[in-house]
Amino acid sequence: xxxxxxxxxxxxxxxxxxxxxxxxxxxxxxxxxxxxxxxxxxxxxxxxxxxxxxxxxxxxxxxxxxxxxxxxxxxxxxxxxxxxxxxxxxxxxxxxxxxxxxxxxxxxxxxxxxxxxxxxxxxxxxxxxxxxxxxxxxxxxxxxxxxxxxxxxxxxxxxxxxxxxxxxxxxxxxxxxxxxxxxxxxxxxxxxxxxxxxxxxxxxxxxxxxxxxxxxxxxxxxxxxxxxxxxxxxxxxxxxxxxxxxxxxxxxxxxxxxxxxxxxxxxxxxxxxxxxxxxxxxxxxxxxxxxxxxxxxxxxxxxxxxxxxxxxxxxxxxxxxxxxxxxxxxxxxxxxxxxxxxxxxxxxxxxxxxxxxxxxxxxxxxxxxxxxxxxxxxxxxxxxxxxxxxxxxxxxxxxxxxxxxxxxxxxxxxxx
Amino acid sequence: xxxxxxxxxxxxxxxxxxxxxxxxxxxxxxxxxxxxxxxxxxxxxxxxxxxxxxxxxxxxxxxxxxxxxxxxxxxxxxxxxxxxxxxxxxxxxxxxxxxxxxxxxxxxxxxxxxxxxxxxxxxxxxxxxxxxxxxxxxxxxxxxxxxxxxxxxxxxxxxxxxxxxxxxxxxxxxxxxxxxxxxxxxxxxxxxxxxxxxxxxxxxxxxxxxxxxxxxxxxxxxxx
Numbered sequence: 203x204x205x206x207x208x209x210x211x212x213x214x215x216x217x218x219x220x221x222x223x224x225x226x227x228x229x230x231x232x233x234x235x236x237x238x239x240x241x242x243x244x245x246x247x248x249x250x251x252x253x254x255x256x257x258x259x260x261x262x263x264x265x266x267x268x269x270x271x272x273x274x275x276x277x278x279x280x281x282x283x284x285x286x287x288x289x290x291x292x293x294x295x296x297x298x299x300x301x302x303x304x305x306x307x308x309x310x311x312x313x314x315x316x317x318x319x320x321x322x323x324x325x326x327x328x329x330x331x332x333x334x335x336x337x338x339x340x341x342x343x344x345x346x347x348x349x350x351x352x353x354x355x356x357x358x359x360x361x362x363x364x365x366x367x368x369x370x371x372x373x374x375x376x377x378x379x380x381x382x383x384x385x386x387x388x389x390x391x392x393x394x395x396x397x398x399x400x401x402x403x404x405x406x407x408x409x410x411x412x413x414x415x416x417x418x419x420x421x422x423x424x425x426x427x428x429x430x431x432x433x434x435x436x437x438x439x440x441x442x443x444x445x446x447x448x449x450x451x452x453x454x455x456x457x458x459x460x461x462x463x464x465x466x467x468x469x470x471x472x473x474x475x476x477x478x479x480x481x482x483x484x485x486x487x488x489x490x491x492x493x494x495x496x497x498x499x500x501x502x503x504x505x506x507x508x509x510x511x512x513x514x515x516x517x518x519x520x521x522x523x524x525x526x527x528x529x530x531x532x533x534x535x536x537x538x539x540x541x542x543x544x545x546x547x548x549x550x551x552x553x554x555x556x557x558x559x560x561x562x563x564x565x566x567x568x569x570x571x572x573x574x575x576x577x578x579x580x581x582x583x584x585x586x587x588x589x590x591x592x593x594x595x596x597x598x599x600x601x602x603x604x605x606x607x608x609x610x611x612x613x614x615x616x617x618x
Numbered sequence: 619x620x621x622x623x624x625x626x627x628x629x630x631x632x633x634x635x636x637x638x639x640x641x642x643x644x645x646x647x648x649x650x651x652x653x654x655x656x657x658x659x660x661x662x663x664x665x666x667x668x669x670x671x672x673x674x675x676x677x678x679x680x681x682x683x684x685x686x687x688x689x690x691x692x693x694x695x696x697x698x699x700x701x702x703x704x705x706x707x708x709x710x711x712x713x714x715x716x717x718x719x720x721x722x723x724x725x726x727x728x729x730x731x732x733x734x735x736x737x738x739x740x741x742x743x744x745x746x747x748x749x750x751x752x753x754x755x756x757x758x759x760x761x762x763x764x765x766x767x768x769x770x771x772x773x774x775x776x777x778x779x780x781x782x783x784x785x786x787x788x789x790x791x792x793x794x795x796x797x798x799x800x801x802x803x804x805x806x807x808x809x810x811x812x813x814x815x816x817x818x819x820x821x822x823x824x825x826x827x828x829x830x831x832x833x834x835x836x837x838x839x840x841x842x
Contacts, residue, residue, distance in 0.1 A: 282658075284658075295718065295721050297721075306656075306657065395643070515842055597643055607632045608632070609633070610634075611642040613642045614659075
């Protein structure tokens, strides 16, 4: 049976309180086609897509103890891109849906609040939307959707499902880490720089080094950051936060949040700074942390806080303050974030119509997101800082390896 | 990946798509044909009416300061500037409530009842207790608010869930005058008795017709 309201999942509980400045907890998936987007067709496609994603039809409301999602009959409306990147589309006074579909020229944007879903849920939504759009536009037959999940499976809070109350991680006192500083764009603007390159060419290089793609690029990013920061900042280690999709380790069809994170910490003041050593260490950390045991530990540690009886009965205005502090304490333990969303799959008949997929997220520091589609690998850096030296070092590192890179950026639309 | 028209930064050895004049990575001037615009120009949203609010804030501040100054010059005229300050404070509380809840009329009405009741008691105290706040203001505001809520719900075709909690809060608050009645602080009892009766009837109506909605609403709002 469908209920008309839902608790937030365990990760999303933090998010409504955590919103601050450019960190709006929004993320954007885009799909670039070969031809201009047609407004009417996209609206039709959205109307059909929302039928299979009923859990996206809700608004955020405040209870006495927790926020919750209430089913809403508001109809999602397609608009031409009209606001800044990853702007907060929800306001506690106006009830709006927690996602939005916009378009610009040949690009379709899906902006989703992290309260609602994570990368996996959003990817499923976007690929379904694009499939509908292309089949309407080109008179193709709509193939059956690629995922199989009932309403209840999609709205399941998988954190609670796999929480066993034991097996928590041991508390480790972590050192202060280096934090990025600098002038920011005014008006809470985010800049995104997206680089497109060939998956096969990139894989050739990473395989030569016997490394996974994510680990290789993480090492590149670590070195780019280390080269950019001052010697005094280097006293503290550089820490890179890596989100992990828990669905790969715990079977789940949930369309809501189900991810965890781990950190790769590298101390440039005491360890060698050459790329191969950094890469070896990053690979070691990946091997150690990407195991079911470690991830069970993180899942239990994260979920335990929400199952604490004292935490449960604290009134929401109090929780708002505590959760905000907790979120930002945790956030500032990492210098930057690198998230590889993985491979986007869409029924074969549509491949000829699509140029690329991109993903980017809101952040207060620096966040890199990668996604691959066929032979197209895209990595986007979002940041509120005007300084683009980390991105320059990162992309030059790749172009020096002989990779052909094409970048796009929203700086052409930013008013500085 | 091959993209149509693009520029090339020979310092970064990178293709740049879009209409940028400078390389976004190294800010080096780019040559070559512009490609297709990739992002729209987004103007910063100008905050509507901000100027009026600032003017209003300055006007009320100056009003308060000037009346205090005149009062200090004429100490024999009594402490009347206190009332000016109280008036200004009430004005801003009311305005804040209107602005904050302008998208949720039922909630606005119910909070306005509390604010009006609170303010009237304070003014009654400040102007030597006559009891007009408990005799008239509180019961009459409560009763009118309940009718206002019912009418708003009908006219704006609001779903029951969206105003049931405001109605309930108002109905419960409307029973409070019974305390005034029995504690004997009332001089005029008719408005209070009407208010309590209307509240009880409203409460009964909600329970009889929407009992189920109340349970769901309570479950939602109080889940732990």
